Amino acid sequence: MNAPTAASHLLPEIHLREVPQALIDALQARFGARCSLAQAVREQHGRDEGSLQAPPPSAVVFAESTQDVADAVKLAGQYEVPVIPYGAGSSLEGHLLAVQGGISIDVSRMNQVLSIDAEDLTVTVQPGITRKALNDAIKDTGLFFPIDPGADASIGGMCATRASGTNAVRYGTMRENVLALEVVTASGEVIRTGTRAKKSSAGYDLTRLMVGSEGTLGVMTQITVRLYPLPEAVSAAICSFPSIEAAVRTTIQTIQLGVPIARVELIDHNTVRMVNAHSKLGLREEPMLLMEFHGSPSSVKEQAETVQEIASEFGGNAFEWASTPEERTRLWTARHNAYFAAVQSRPGCRAISTDTCVPISRLADCLLDSVAEADASGIPYFLVGHVGDGNFHFGYLLDPNIPEERVTAEDLNHKLVARALALGGTCTGEHGVGLHKMGFLLDETGAGAVDMMRAIKRALDPKNILNPGKIFAL
Numbered sequence: 150m151n152a153p154t155a156a157s158h159l160l161p162e163i164h165l166r167e168v169p170q171a172l173i174d175a176l177q178a179r180f181g182a183r184c185s186l187a188q189a190v191r192e193q194h195g196r197d198e199g200s201l202q203a204p205p206p207s208a209v210v211f212a213e214s215t216q217d218v219a220d221a222v223k224l225a226g227q228y229e230v231p232v233i234p235y236g237a238g239s240s241l242e243g244h245l246l247a248v249q250g251g252i253s254i255d256v257s258r259m260n261q262v263l264s265i266d267a268e269d270l271t272v273t274v275q276p277g278i279t280r281k282a283l284n285d286a287i288k289d290t291g292l293f294f295p296i297d298p299g300a301d302a303s304i305g306g307m308c309a310t311r312a313s314g315t316n317a318v319r320y321g322t323m324r325e326n327v328l329a330l331e332v333v334t335a336s337g338e339v340i341r342t343g344t345r346a347k348k349s350s351a352g353y354d355l356t357r358l359m360v361g362s363e364g365t366l367g368v369m370t371q372i373t374v375r376l377y378p379l380p381e382a383v384s385a386a387i388c389s390f391p392s393i394e395a396a397v398r399t400t401i402q403t404i405q406l407g408v409p410i411a412r413v414e415l416i417d418h419n420t421v422r423m424v425n426a427h428s429k430l431g432l433r434e435e436p437m438l439l440m441e442f443h444g445s446p447s448s449v450k451e452q453a454e455t456v457q458e459i460a461s462e463f464g465g466n467a468f469e470w471a472s473t474p475e476e477r478t479r480l481w482t483a484r485h486n487a488y489f490a491a492v493q494s495r496p497g498c499r500a501i502s503t504d505t506c507v508p509i510s511r512l513a514d515c516l517l518d519s520v521a522e523a524d525a526s527g528i529p530y531f532l533v534g535h536v537g538d539g540n541f542h543f544g545y546l547l548d549p550n551i552p553e554e555r556v557t558a559e560d561l562n563h564k565l566v567a568r569a570l571a572l573g574g575t576c577t578g579e580h581g582v583g584l585h586k587m588g589f590l591l592d593e594t595g596a597g598a599v600d601m602m603r604a605i606k607r608a609l610d611p612k613n614i615l616n617p618g619k620i621f622a623l
Contacts, residue, residue: 165250168207172228176210176252179220183211194235194253195246198300198488200499200547201584203246206233206253213258215331215339215370221254222368222614223337229612234364236277236303240310241502242583244363248618254368256305262286263371271328271345273373276305292376295320298579299485305369310581311361315484318404318537319411319443320377322579327360331371335610345373358605363581364616366609380411380443384453385471385480388460389435393417393520393532395463396436397513400536402459404509408452410537412441417520417532420487427490428483433467438536439484441477484533491531491544498529498546501558503585505569506540506578515572516541519565526557540578566592582620590621 176184185191186208195205212218225232231251238245247253259275260282266272267290274283279301283294296307298314306312308330313322320326329343342355359367390396393415400413416424416437425432440456442449457468471477483490492500507515516534523530523543534541543565545558566576566589576582576589591599599621606613606623613623 163203163248165204165247166230168230168250168252169228172224172230172252173208175224176208176221179224180210180217183213183217185209185211191253193238194233194255197238197240197243197245198502199241199243199583199585200501200549201243201246203243203248204250206247206251209235209253209255211255211258215333218254218256218333218368218370219337219339221252222333222335225252225614226335226337226612229614231614231617232368233616234276234305234309234368236306236309237279237301239300239302240306240583241580242577242585244310244581244583244616244619246584248584251614251617256368256370257303259370265290266345267292267376269345270376270378271373272376273329273345273371274304276308276369276372277303279303280307287376290376291379293379294326294374295377296323296326299488304372304374308360308369308372309363310579313535313538313540313579315412315414315481315535317535317540317579318413319409324357324360326375327356327372328375329371329373330356330359330369332359332367332369334367335612335615339370340367343373361581363583363619365606365619366615368615380449382446382449383411383441383443383474383477384449385439385441385477386453386457387432387467387469387471387480388438388440388457388465389433389467390437390460391435391464393436394513394517395465396438397516397536399438399456399460399463399465401509401512402462403456404537406455406459408455409444410440410452410456411443412439413535413537414439414484415532415534415536415541416484416487419529420491420531420533423490423494423531424483424487427486427493428479430479430483438465439480441481487531487533488544491546495529495546495548497548499549500544500546501555501562502542502544502580503562503565504540504542504578504580505566505574505576506538507569507572507574509539511572511574512536512539512541515565515568515574518568519543519561522561522564526561528554528557528561535578538578539574584619587619587621
């Protein structure tokens with residue numbers, strides 16, 4: 150495995166394509182007030198939660214149907230102008246940035262549940278519905294959608310980035326949980342991939358091709374996902390440890406013993422301190438595991454007792470239970486707000502947030518060396534991880550007015566990804582490639598694999614209008 154090159158974290162140059170007035174006129178004629186040229190609206194759609202910046206799109210189209218999306222893509226294609234799908238704007242790697250100009254297609258108004266097939270454990274939705282809204286809509290069925298990336302992301306965006314999150318250790322990622330799609334192609338044609346059947350051997354797996362393509366191969370307009378029965382019993386617990394290594398070793402042994410834990414999140418002492426201040430909690434400011442167990446009352450009890458025994462072997466203490474839904478919600482809300490707690494801990498800062506994923510057996514090696522580098526750098530940071538599947542996140546908090554801090558943070562990110570790749574891991578476990586990790590993708594997969602991706606992109610999008618400049622350069 151070759152180490153990432155020094156240029157891996159440099160952004161591609163911005164080359165804006167002209168957006169003809171004729172296209173703007175055509176969009177306004179078709180969409181009326183739903184085609185916005187307002188500066189504030191354009192700027193909102195030209196940034197995500199990451200730290201990268203680019204000029205905003207020239208216009209924003211608010212789609213309300215598949216036909217709206219198809220018409221907008223057809224019009225853009227006539228003028229060879231880029232189109233960038235937009236859901237909730239919660240991505241972190243520059244996925245939404247209009248690095249080649251163009252128009253943003255906002256699908257947030259396409260937020261309906263189209264059909265619930267409870268007997269088959271599936272639901273079909275429009276792409277703009279968020280994961281919380283989806284679970285609220287199906288709460289009376291006794292089922293739930295488990296993929297939880299933290300942010301209240303749109304289901305379309307979660308498909309586009311192949312998201313996962315806190316429940317992935319038990320329920321998998323979007324890759325395993327998307328059964329079928331309706332997609333608008335670069336030509337404006339509407340196609341369907343997959344079915345509600347649990348498996349198929351019919352032809353190429355176009356559903357998996359689209360999931361994780363980050364809007365570069367099509368715009369998703371309908372999505373069918375798996376649902377799961379709500380567990381009979383749920384129990385959550387927190388446990389503090391004398392060191393990050395002790396918490397990680399506990400996690401590794403738990404997974405290797407086959408304990409079917411639903412969630413296991415690592416929070417370092419820096420992050421606990423930030424979360425305490427932000428969410429008004431009184432957690433012990435030590436490395437911590439936040440865990441959740443799903444199943445029957447007896448199986449949940451057995452899982453929890455097993456993990457508590459393992460934790461005690463590694464010095465785990467202050468094992469505390471959150472037995473009511475309100476207590477569990479409070480803890481998980483605090484965890485999900487860790488990013489915002491960290492940003493608020495250094496007023497005016499920007500966060501370079503990254504993620505890697507390694508085989509569970511190499512998690513301690515990767516994580517501990519990366520912590521040592523971050524500590525030595527002097528850059529404030531936070532660390533959280535879905536460590537049950539080997540995935541973790543650093544957020545480096547930098548002052549945007551001190552260029553040297555960005556250089557240091559990017560260097561830390563570079564070393565972290567190089568280490569993960571050398572240990573058999575990936576440059577991104579769930580954030581996606583976007584802009585920020587384009588060079589790392591080449592280091593991970595090799596030139597031949599990236600060339601194959603380019604060939605697929607050119608075949609499906611010959612004018613290069615679908616979110617161009619992301620994942621790899623053409």
